[in-house]
Amino acid sequence: MIISGFGETGQRKLNVAHVVVAGIGGLGSPASSYLAAAGVGHLTIIDSQRVELSNLNRQVLHWGPDVGRLKVESATEKLTAINSNIKVDAIFEQITSENVDQLTKGVDAVVDGMDNYPTRYLLNEACVQNRVPFIHGAVEGLVGQLMTILPGGRPCLKCAIPKEPPKKPLFSVLGATPGVIGCLQAMEAIKLITGMGKPLVGRMLIFNGMDMNFDEIEVNRDPSCQVCSRQNR
Numbered sequence: 001m002i003i004s005g006f007g008e009t010g011q012r013k014l015n016v017a018h019v020v021v022a023g024i025g026g027l028g029s030p031a032s033s034y035l036a037a038a039g040v041g042h043l044t045i046i047d048s049q050r051v052e053l054s055n056l057n058r059q060v061l062h063w064g065p066d067v068g069r070l071k072v073e074s075a076t077e078k079l080t081a082i083n084s085n086i087k088v089d090a091i092f093e094q095i096t097s098e099n100v101d102q103l104t105k106g107v108d109a110v111v112d113g114m115d116n117y118p119t120r121y122l123l124n125e126a127c128v129q130n131r132v133p134f135i136h137g138a139v140e141g142l143v144g145q146l147m148t149i150l151p152g153g154r155p156c157l158k159c160a161i162p163k164e165p166p167k168k169p170l171f172s173v174l175g176a177t178p179g180v181i182g183c184l185q186a187m188e189a190i191k192l193i194t195g196m197g198k199p200l201v202g203r204m205l206i207f208n209g210m211d212m213n214f215d216e217i218e219v220n221r222d223p224s225c226q227v228c229s230r231q232n233r
């Protein structure tokens with residue numbers, strides 16, 4: 001509360017905020033942990049998977065004894081242990097075109113903790129349509145990316161990445177990489193809710209852990225974008 005621009009008002013805003021964390025893996029674990037610790041009053045976590053041994057290098061909310069459990073169950077337990085004053089809704093479901101609207105409508109922000117582009121695109125579209133801020137993050141190896149998508153004529157994820165990047169046969173990631181990006185996603189969500197600072201809108205942040213640098217790429221709105229050109233005016 002003693003952070004300039006945050007104050008008691010900022011803390012109260014967090015307390016009444018509702019954030020959806022879509023995917024409670026490598027990105028969702030650090031993002032939701034920091035949101036819970038910061039006092040975001042209502043978290044909805046969505047995941048359709050169970051904890052596997054190979055997840056443990058990066059999905060830090062899930063521990064050795066959790067292998068085989070539902071990720072949402074394991075995560076709810078840890079998040080409420082971090083902060084018992086918040087409400088955590090666990091949704092054990094796959095995000096589809098049928099449920100994405102209902103899962104994201106009316107919330108203060110959606111954090112992208114997915115590991116695939118088709119679902120990211122679904123979330124992007126639903127968020128643009130429902131005017132919900134969407135905080136995109138993605139990682140691979142020692143590289144990560146971050147972008148905040150706000151409604152109202154701002155570039156969306158499809159403007160930035162129109163087509164799904166080619167898939168590598170094997171997904172590999174150094175655990176600390178989603179740690180970096182997930183923390184930044186939590187920070188963006190907290191900034192949006194409290195109104196602090198300048199969000200990462202219209203620019204994609206690229207983190208390269210191999211060279212240890214951050215780069216920024218300007219992202220412009222594609223006037224013919226099928227997602228945001230229909231909704232934004």
Ligand SMILES: [Zn+2]
Binds near residue numbers: 155158221
């Ligand atoms: Zn767009």
